């Protein structure tokens with residue numbers, strides 16, 4: 001142990017690692033201690049901040065070995081999804097996790113601003129192999145003799161892009177590209193599908209390898225009978241490897257296969273990685289790891305091995321604060337009620353059964369739930385097939401992950417007028433997961449889909465109602481969107497104007513129509529109250545079904561001098577823009593001011609911090625609206641004087 005000059009206690013091995021080169025000076029025993037220190041650090045720190053504890057506990061030895069064999073940053077190491085890059089960060093000079101995923105603190109994913117060791121900031125799964133293919137091609141064209149490494153989980157391998165990339169990578173027999181399959185057998189839940197079964201078979205080969213090693217050590221040394229027995233065993237292993245071990249999947253594509261290797265044995269992983277690096281072409285290193293390794297509460301967590309935790313008690317792993325009854329829980333209840341009434345209703349998830357709230361539905365109707373793996377595009381088009389064949393599929397996703405299935409929504413579902421319902425959780429600002437996780441794109445994207453109907457419930461009652469209304473539509477895609485977290489208070493309508501809920505009316509002559517979209521209806525009510533205090537009359541409306549813009553909403557708008565829209569989606573090309581366009585197209589000259597999320601990639605921060613930063617609080621919008629009304633008054637007066 002070295003004594004740290006500015007501290008009394010001896011420096012830990014982890015503190016001694018300022019950059020990957022420091023790892024290469026450590027012996028096996030020191031590396032073992034380092035791995036232990038990293039695990040202790042992860043549990044202590046992530047239990048305070050929350051984060052992806054399970055995935056990172058599973059890649060400690062793997063990441064140490066990666067940085068001992070490959071020379072990052074000149075040899076790029078690309079992490080798929082990136083949620084398992086905390087160890088990588090620790091080993092590349094970033095050990096202050098005290099503000100992880102907080103504004104101004106470290107990102108929960110790779111970040112180029114933080115380090116030139118980081119490549120991919122996008123946390124959408126299954127992209128790493130394509131990145132690596134591109135980098136490998138560039139290295140080759142630029143005459144750079146260096147490897148590129150992609151670390152991809154067994155879950156991420158179930159995404160379609162991964163197979164598009166593998167097909168291309170196989171073409172580059174002279175491009176040094178090492179694919180490390182981090183196989184812990186799980187996404188959140190156990191990974192599904194033929195690929196998972198094949199990786200399973202490879203994993204069992206590992207036990208045959210161990211039996212074979214035992215055989216080599218004992219049987220071969222015990223005379224002719226022993227040697228005969230060993231030969232039989234070896235023949236069996238060869239036979240099994242050919243029959244069940246599907247390195248054929250990869251070798252059939254022309255990609256060499258190394259493994260399976262114990263992903264928690266630094267030396268074994270290093271040997272496999274060095275061998276792979278030496279091939280000089282595309283090669284898979286199949287590392288068998290354990291999600292949550294070394295932390296009993298995670299290892300024994302049946303649901304998802306502590307895939308993503310909030311603030312927890314480190315000793316027990318129990319949450320410090322119980323999460324409230326949230327939007328997801330309402331969906332989870334209501335879809336079961338609907339499932340009991342409608343035997344044609346089926347549910348699809350993209351490897352997120354529990355996070356999207358489909359676990360109770362799966363419990364009661366196991367034959368009516370499909371987990372497609374991390375394959376949103378397939379889920380969408382398979383749902384179109386199900387609708388065509390007489391079912392009503394409900395595809396439950398996080399809003400941001402629907403992005404990659406846009407063409408399937410447009411050309412497979414909407415073009416064929418398929419009665420498919422999409423339920424988008426985490427719509428709007430999610431915040432701490434950074435730029436690629438905010439559900440801020442769906443409204444702008446889905447506005448372009450002909451025939452699609454989009455609902456944004458504002459509370460529990462409107463969510464339940466919208467879900468029932470959605471599954472009743474059999475000739476068009478329907479979409480529901482709601483945010484992360486706990487439900488707001490109920491917000492009942494005080495009147496209805498056709499399909500539009502009127503939530504409040506202030507002042508004798510309402511000059512401003514405040515349209516609240518989804519949970520922003522609560523903000524809209526605050527805006528109206530603040531305007532009322534300034535003597536400005538207004539009406540608060542919630543269209544509930546926000547796309548297409550209804551004639552009822554346009555009629556209501558026409559009765560006001562100004563329309564103000566408030567949405568938890570892009571301010572441009574969102575509901576506000578749709579209302580403005582619809583008013584213009586129907587010859588109604590009513591100005592519209594749109595309040596929403598700016599057209600930018602957002603830094604990680606809390607939702608509340610982002611709402612404040614984007615002036616989306618009630619008082620912010622009221623202040624801006626009051627000045628707009630004053631300007632309108634000036635214009636009216638001037639026009640009047642001009643006569």
Ligand SMILES: Cc1ncc(C[n+]2csc(CCOP(=O)(O)OP(=O)(O)O)c2C)c(N)n1
Nearest residue numbers: 055123124125153154155156186187351401
């Ligand atoms: C396109 C997309 N869909 C869903 C997710 C949500 N998600 C994040 S991590 C994860 C599971 C990843 O499993 P795996 O690749 O095996 O990594 P592990 O967590 O096991 O290390 C999922 C489904 C995502 N990030 N991207």
Ligand SMILES: CC(=O)[C@@H](O)[C@H](O)COP(=O)(O)O
Nearest residue numbers: 081083123308355426433484
């Ligand atoms: C990495 C990933 O995509 C998920 O793990 C995501 O971080 C989960 O988000 P929630 O915590 O909102 O479920």
Ligand SMILES: [Mg+2]
Nearest residue numbers: 153154155186
């Ligand atoms: Mg996995």
